[in-house]
Amino acid sequence: MGYTFNLLPSALTKCIFSSTVLSKSQSFSTGLFSSEEDSSLYFTYSGGCNELEVNNLQYEVDTAAQIPWYERLSEFKLPWEIKGNKQTAINKLNLRVRSGQMLAVIGSSGCGKTSLLDIITCRDEGGTMTSGQVLINGKPNTPRVVRKTIAHVRQDDRLLPHLTVRETLVFVAKLRLPTHFTKAQRDKRVDDVIAELRLRQCANTRVGNDYVRGVSGGERRRVSIAVQLLWNPGILILDEPTSGLDSFTAHNLVITLSRLARGNRLILLSVHQPRSDIFQLFDLVVLLTSGSAVYCGTARDMVPYFTSLGYPCPRYCNPSDFYGM
């Protein structure tokens, strides 16, 4: 099914997809997981609308605190005399995104993309939130709320290296899909996800890691995404899902994410300077520079905004390359 869409012009794709979504959404009941009749990955998320809000977020990391005091004895200072070295990783950030929208956090390396996604999913380590709050449907983002509503695909792949791609997905399906799913339904879901993420040719190959040779780096990245797609989450957060993928696969992946967003999901992803055709697929964009948002709004209005400030994007230049530096 994924292959059929890829051959269609994007306008037509959107039109077909939205009509599919509309007709299906009418028959779905509410609940965290999709109904049993779902035969395709493009089902509408049936658990109601989600809203994610970040208010005035300030996050600092103490780089000095990570070096243990005994390793700093050469400085001839007692532990309490060692001064911290604070670095602001996120500076007064505000954003709001709701189901049906895809928000991309773009910016150069080290601008704070991973830090932001980790704070939202309560996985930040080594830093302190000095002010602000993150709200999921109006409630603070506690680990329990996050576990129920958010699927987080991290920048590094954490998979079992000795399982094949299919075994990995079957294993996760057994753990994460509701117990009323039969084996046939679980296998169907696994097949759908494998087809969608173009993993058919390596479905029976070992996943591998840095030490055990397995699937390629890009394929492993797609397995990480497949693991999270399996349980049909309402909010999907992906840290650089397109890194390591060729431009065709990266474009297809973002088209898939865009379709998932149209199916009443909230998609938040971080990405380095994306290709111009990928950039056009985003609904909202946050452009970060050294932890500060220099633009937060619709992707369509980004170029006019910077043009009005006196920084027009040169002709034939990709806006995300030009402004994301």
Ligand SMILES: Nc1ncnc2c1ncn2[C@@H]1O[C@H](COP(=O)(O)OP(=O)(O)OP(=O)(O)O)[C@@H](O)[C@H]1O
């Ligand atoms: N726990 C931490 N300890 C030390 N420094 C940190 C920590 N977390 C974030 N930083 C610093 O904050 C900045 C932002 O890091 P972050 O990983 O969010 O960047 P990024 O935008 O995801 O970069 P990349 O695109 O390379 O993944 C970096 O300068 C990084 O060194």
Ligand SMILES: [Mg+2]
């Ligand atoms: Mg990162």
